[in-house]
Amino acid sequence: MKRLIQHGLMFGNLIEVSSPALVARYNRALESLTGKTTSLTDFHIDISGYSPEIGDELGDHLYMNHGGCNRQFILLTTDQKTAPLLNAQFSTSRGILRQFIERNESQLFALTTRDAVAGELLNSVYAVDDPLALFDIRQITIEADTTEAHVSDANRLEGMINRFRNEDDGWLDDVLIADMITLAKKTGDVTRQPIALKTPMFKQENFWSAHFGGVYLFQNMDHPALISREDKEPLGNKLPIKHVFDFDNRNQVAKFLEYNDLVEPIVKARGVDAAAILQQKMDFIVVDVAADAGEDLSGATRRDIRALARRYGRDLPQEFHGLADLLRWANGAGKWPKITSEHPAYFYTLRARNHADKDLVNMLLAELSPKDIRQLFICHKERFYRDYMSWPDAKKGYVAEFLARDYMVDKAGARAALFGGETPMEGETPKQVQRFTGPWGGAV
Incomplete structure (x- = not known):
């Protein structure tokens, strides 16, 4: 790492x-x-x-x-x-x-x-020892x-001040006045500088959990479902939700995303360079195959990756060929390819629509298309780090260099280009350039 x-x-x-x-x-x-x-x-x-x-x-x-x-x-x-x-x-x-x-x-x-x-x-x-517990997590406070309990002491002092002001003999209560003075020395003047924290209740209806191998729970949907990364059978058959799928149920997961209007094809999304996105996904797949074959990927350029694609053409998986067919259509050089949910390339061709659960859906899509290392890193870092440890050294080096060069210099801009406009994350503003120093890569 x-x-x-x-x-x-x-x-x-x-x-x-x-x-x-x-x-x-x-x-x-x-x-x-x-x-x-x-x-x-x-x-x-x-x-x-x-x-x-x-x-x-x-x-x-x-x-x-x-x-x-x-x-x-x-x-x-x-x-x-x-x-x-x-x-x-x-x-x-x-x-x-x-x-x-x-x-x-x-x-x-x-x-x-x-x-x-x-x-x-x-x-x-x-x-969360039982999958049923996930359905009880509806809100967070x-x-x-x-x-040193400054907040609770300030609340106590405000209560004392209200008593002093509102009780008929409050101004004669020496004990109350002494307690107020003692607390005020710690909290300061809460009438002029109140100490209170807003602790609103946060709803948690649609979310991912790392428990049970990783599950996505979509409760607030027209067609609710729980989607498990691993085999759904150990989750049991008594969950309070009609539909439970795992990643092997590709057709059912695809229908869930479609019925709830959660995704859109990249090639039909507005304001994106679909051809460039598809080409980059294909390059990642070539890198995956070439690294497994022992190729040195140090400083590999787009031209180098094209050469590797020709060299390992017979070894490239169906994901690559499906995306290549779609790229030819996007460039006006081929007919519309029929890529169903059973095709390994299917989830690589989608992105989340612009809705409240956009980040969660892109997170799910990243796990369903793990060879796209850029989307996996952006949308699901926990899975990215876990997968990274098992990669050949050549792939580790290429991926680290690519992400540092292509993504880290403009994180907000890269996300907008891939997934559409969104609120900047991690305190960034669009096109903010950061460089990293120190043992933990702290931004300076």
């Missing part, structure tokens, strides 16, 4: 924690949440405050997310809102954390100048406070 880290493709944009004051605050928050502390004097954290270095130290990379449910978090700075979420167990978690930070940014900024804010993403279940 060293190549990915050096190019900022893994652990990129993490927040460095190196000052003794911040390390001490982190340890207080970590102990309050987990009963553990770190002996490290510098480390990096993601949007939730999880640190891969501390995970290594503790021998537990779920030290803030036990059982993959009700993720805990530590905020040392509002800058964490631009960081990624590592070891994600639910596709919605990062978005919820980011919204919480953005909605409370001024309050959190003030609080984190004094102390760490620690909290938890709460749902109605405490473990956030519970958060500083380790």
